[in-house]
Amino acid sequence: GNSVTQMEGPVTLSEEAFLTINCTYTATGYPSLFWYVQYPGEGLQLLLKATKADDKGSNKGFEATYRKETTSFHLEKGSVQVSDSAVYFCALPANTGNQFYFGTGTSLTVIP
Amino acid sequence: GAVVSQHPSWVICKSGTSVKIECRSLDFQATTMFWYRQFPKQSLMLMATSNEGSKATYEQGVEKDKFLINHASLTLSTLTVTSAHPEDSSFYICSARVVRAGGDHSNQPQHFGDGTRLSIL
Numbered sequence: 400g401n402s403v404t405q406m407e408g409p410v411t412l413s414e415e416a417f418l419t420i421n422c423t424y425t426a427t428g429y430p431s432l433f434w435y436v437q438y439p440g441e442g443l444q445l446l447l448k449a450t451k452a453d454d455k456g457s458n459k460g461f462e463a464t465y466r467k468e469t470t471s472f473h474l475e476k477g478s479v480q481v482s483d484s485a486v487y488f489c490a491l492p493a494n495t496g497n498q499f500y501f502g503t504g505t506s507l508t509v510i511p
Numbered sequence: 512g513a514v515v516s517q518h519p520s521w522v523i524c525k526s527g528t529s530v531k532i533e534c535r536s537l538d539f540q541a542t543t544m545f546w547y548r549q550f551p552k553q554s555l556m557l558m559a560t561s562n563e564g565s566k567a568t569y570e571q572g573v574e575k576d577k578f579l580i581n582h583a584s585l586t587l588s589t590l591t592v593t594s595a596h597p598e599d600s601s602f603y604i605c606s607a608r609v610v611r612a613g614g615d616h617s618n619q620p621q622h623f624g625d626g627t628r629l630s631i632l
Contacts, residue, residue, distance in 0.1 A: 431618040433620055433621075435623075440626075440628070441625055441626060442517065442604050442623040442624050442625040442626040443555075443604065443606075443621075443623040444623070445620045445621075445622070448618065448620055450618040488554065488555070490621070497543045497545075497560075497608045497621075498545065498557065498560065499545075499606075499608075499621050501554055501555050502554065503553075503554045504553070504554045504555075506552065
């Protein structure tokens with residue numbers, strides 16, 4: 400079945416550093432891929448998505464490109480801010496039904 | 512955009528109490544909702560799939576008599592933690608997905624509530 404493998408954390412970066420959080424997937428067909436962000440004490444918010452191969456999702460300076468050849472959907476940001484400190488989850492839908500599969504989450508802390 | 516509202520956001524109660532958590536889809540109908548549990552610094556663990564008008568589907572290892580799920584309408588699912596004990600303390604999150612009849616929903620995201628922090632004393 401479908402699944403995602405996400406880079407383990409935690410990740411600590413200085414403000415304005417470059418961020419990459421790796422995510423690879425296993426899937427039947429080409430499902431849409433998603434990144435979610437969870438700020439402390441809150442639920443998950445959709446950060447960005449890509450619906451087909453070579454699509455690039457982007458939001459709030461974050462980007463991720465749907466790479467079919469490497470089965471990857473890595474999250475990147477060129478210059479992180481303290482406010483980006485959160486946990487990031489890679490996700491994709493199941494083949495059937497409405498269930499999603501989530502990665503283990505990567506905790507990011509940005510220090511001034 | 513689609514909004515999911517979860518209530519309450521924080522509950523503290525005594526051991527043995529039953530606690531009900533509500534999950535509402537505010538601007539769309541959800542035939543299916545999901546309940547997750549999240550331990551500190553860990554990922555989401557799917558507990559059950561809530562199906563409107565029928566029984567919930569529980570994941571392996573989740574006690575259905577302990578975690579009662581009711582999905583009585585297209586906009587409301589409830590999770591009741593019965594006779595809660597300290598080990599039930601956790602962060603519970605619900606989600607729903609916009610699915611339109613006859614439409615392609617494969618690129619529709621899950622929409623999450625803000626979560627309920629349950630603390631059992």
